[in-house]
Amino acid sequence: MATEDPVEHLQHEVACPVCLEYFKDPVIIDCGHNFCRACIVQGWEQLATAASCPQCRETVQQGNLRPNRQLANMVAITKRLSLQAAKGAGGDGVCGEHLEALKLFCEEDQTPICVVCDRSRAHRAHTVVPIQEAAQEYKEKIQAQLKTLREEREKLLGFKDTGEGKSREYLKQIQEERQKIVSEFQQLRQFLKEQERLLLVRLEKMDKEIVKIWNENNTKLSEEISHLSELISELEGKCQKPASEFLQDVRCTLRRCKKEKFQQPVDISPELEVRLNYFSQKTVALMEILRKFKDTLPSALETTKAGSLGAHTQANVTLDPDTAHPNLVLSEDLRSVKWEEIQQDLPDNPERFDTEPSVLGWEGFTLGRHCWEVEVGDRGGWVVGVAKESVRRRGEIRPEEGIWAVGYVLDQFWALTSPATPLPLSWVPSRIRVCLDCDRGQVTFIDAGDEAPIFTFPPGSVPGERIRPWLWVLGVGAQLRLCP
Numbered sequence: 001m002a003t004e005d006p007v008e009h010l011q012h013e014v015a016c017p018v019c020l021e022y023f024k025d026p027v028i029i030d031c032g033h034n035f036c037r038a039c040i041v042q043g044w045e046q047l048a049t050a051a052s053c054p055q056c057r058e059t060v061q062q063g064n065l066r067p068n069r070q071l072a073n074m075v076a077i078t079k080r081l082s083l084q085a086a087k088g089a090g091g092d093g094v095c096g097e098h099l100e101a102l103k104l105f106c107e108e109d110q111t112p113i114c115v116v117c118d119r120s121r122a123h124r125a126h127t128v129v130p131i132q133e134a135a136q137e138y139k140e141k142i143q144a145q146l147k148t149l150r151e152e153r154e155k156l157l158g159f160k161d162t163g164e165g166k167s168r169e170y171l172k173q174i175q176e177e178r179q180k181i182v183s184e185f186q187q188l189r190q191f192l193k194e195q196e197r198l199l200l201v202r203l204e205k206m207d208k209e210i211v212k213i214w215n216e217n218n219t220k221l222s223e224e225i226s227h228l229s230e231l232i233s234e235l236e237g238k239c240q241k242p243a244s245e246f247l248q249d250v251r252c253t254l255r256r257c258k259k260e261k262f263q264q265p266v267d268i269s270p271e272l273e274v275r276l277n278y279f280s281q282k283t284v285a286l287m288e289i290l291r292k293f294k295d296t297l298p299s300a301l302e303t304t305k306a307g308s309l310g311a312h313t314q315a316n317v318t319l320d321p322d323t324a325h326p327n328l329v330l331s332e333d334l335r336s337v338k339w340e341e342i343q344q345d346l347p348d349n350p351e352r353f354d355t356e357p358s359v360l361g362w363e364g365f366t367l368g369r370h371c372w373e374v375e376v377g378d379r380g381g382w383v384v385g386v387a388k389e390s391v392r393r394r395g396e397i398r399p400e401e402g403i404w405a406v407g408y409v410l411d412q413f414w415a416l417t418s419p420a421t422p423l424p425l426s427w428v429p430s431r432i433r434v435c436l437d438c439d440r441g442q443v444t445f446i447d448a449g450d451e452a453p454i455f456t457f458p459p460g461s462v463p464g465e466r467i468r469p470w471l472w473v474l475g476v477g478a479q480l481r482l483c484p
Contacts, residue, residue, distance in 0.1 A: 007078075007081050007082055008115075010074075010081065014075045015116070017033075017035065017054065017055050018035055018036065018039035018043065018054055019036060019121070020119045020120055020121075021098065021120055022116070023035075023072065024036045024038065025037040025067070026068040026071040026072050027066060027067055028067075028068045029060050029065060029066075031053045031056055033053050033054075033056060034071055035054070040054070041065075082098070095114035095116070095117060097117070098116040098117065100114030100115060100116050100117075102131060104128045105129050105130070105131045105134035105135075106123050106126050106127075106128055107127040107129065107134075108127060112134075199283070231256070235257070238253065312370060312435050312436075313370050314370075314371060315363060315371065315372045316484070317362075317363055317469050318334040318335060318362045318363070319335065319359050319362065320334075320351075320361060320468075321334065321359075322349055322351045323351050323352055323353060323358075323359050324337070324346075324353070324359040325353045325354070325355075325357045325359065326343035326344050326345075326346050326352075327340055327341070327342075327343050327357050328340075328359055329344070335481060335482040336480070336481040336482070337471055338477075338478065338480075339473045339474055339475060339476070339478045350393065351393060353393050354394050354395075355395050356397050356472065357472060357473055357474045358397070358471065358472045360389075360469065361468050361469030361471075361482075365436055365438050366464070368439065369436070369438070370438070371436065372433070372469065372483070373432065373434070374431070374432050374434065375430065375431050375480070375481040375482075375483055376428075376430060376431070376480055377478060377479040377480065378428070378430075379475065379476070379479075380473065380474055380476060380477055380478025381408060381410070381473075381474045381478060382471075382474075382478055382480055383407025383408075383414075383471070383472035384407065384432055384434060384445075384480065385403060385404050385406060385416065385443065385445075386404050386405070386436055386467050386468065387402055387403050387468060388465060388467060388468075389468055390402065390465070399418045402463075405472070406423065406445045406455050408428055409474075413428065415455045415457075425454070427447075429448070429454065430449060431448040431483065432445055432446070432447065432454065433447075434469070436462070436467060437459075440459040440460070441460045441461055441463065441464065442456065442458065442460075442462065443457045443461065448483075469482075
């Protein structure tokens with residue numbers, strides 16, 4: 001006893017023999033022993049015989065419980081001493097309940113405890129080790145995790161550097177192409193402008209020549225018409241005269257009629273007509289070149305866009321009714337699917353999805369590159385993508401079980417990774433192109449409207465087994481349609 005720590009001895013003296021913790025509202029009974037009021041009252045309530053002392057077994061009166069204020073003061077003093085002793089020893093902390101140094105570690109509850117906690121009901125049956133020993137064990141575990149995390153961080157930093165390098169290279173290439181396009185189109189505009197000027201100048205010259213000829217001919221014709229009009233009036237007047245007067249100088253009159261001959265207008269020179277025909281042919285040829293250029297440019301741009309993904313074969317995809325969830329209604333041509341609140345009475349075959357509102361495509365792919373487009377609605381939730389043919393049909397499906405898809409659910413665009421990845425798109429596509437590369441094990445999703453990329457599952461994500469189109473539809477009015 002001489003070598004025992006006085007504080008620990010004092011802690012033992014102020015501990016209730018029933019709960020083994022510091023006295024709470026201590027009372028003394030007839031035999032002189034002390035207990036927490038709650039402990040002794042609860043113990044007596046469970047007895048079917050006369051009340052007795054839990055320590056000495058002497059029969060006592062239940063109602064004779066006297067508060068022991070001196071013992072309560074000793075408990076408070078002991079707690080303060082324990083706290084000071086723990087702080088003076090530079091321990092690993094103090095128990096908030098017992099004000100004891102945290103010298104032990106409970107393996108079951110994964111928490112530091114004091115010696116009083118160790119003797120309490122809460123930890124009495126638990127495995128307990130010294131806190132320093134536990135700290136060393138868990139420090140080794142944390143160090144192993146740190147090593148793994150540092151390796152992951154290095155990988156991500158490498159991906160970041162590689163991505164930044166590729167992005168800078170692509171941006172540089174785009175800038176060079178932009179400069180080429182600007183330069184080429186500027187030269188083209190200058191060439192067309194110069195050609196336009198030359199053609200208009202030559203046409204203006206021919207215009208003036210033709211107007212000059214027309215004016216000269218018009219003047220001469222007007223003079224001839226006026227002269228002939230006068231002669232006609234004179235002859236008409238002469239024909240109205242009496243015969244004797246009419247026949248006077250008739251020979252002279254006939255001579256005058258024969259003498260008056262109409263002077264033909266000056267024709268456009270053959271050389272001018274040749275030049276005009278030449279320019280007409282040149283204009284037609286120029287228009288044809290420009291038309292072909294306008295028709296060819298969009299096709300070239302589309303070819304460039306398609307070439308960025310490689311050559312994908314357009315797949316004629318239809319839906320497999322044997323796999324459709326009972327709430328999904330398929331169209332007669334098996335290209336559209338919509339969700340209905342009332343389930344259909346369908347055969348409960350093993351291929352059918354019974355929980356997820358899903359349906360598979362008839363077609364399956366194991367080799368090559370394939371693509372198809374899905375027209376999405378603006379109501380309810382929907383998901384489009386691909387799935388393994390062996391994907392689970394019963395119960396809920398998790399993406400890691402063989403689903404690669406994107407969709408619009410709960411007013412957010414998602415990629416069905418594990419966990420799901422929100423896609424920061426500022427728009428919701430109306431038509432999505434699904435591009436499956438079986439050879440590389442890769443799936444890419446593209447906005448078919450403006451060819452903007454949406455999301456790509458990296459190469460190797462899709463296993464080398466049969467892959468089928470997969471659609472998921474939920475909500476009133478929700479509908480998807482495979483584009484022919």
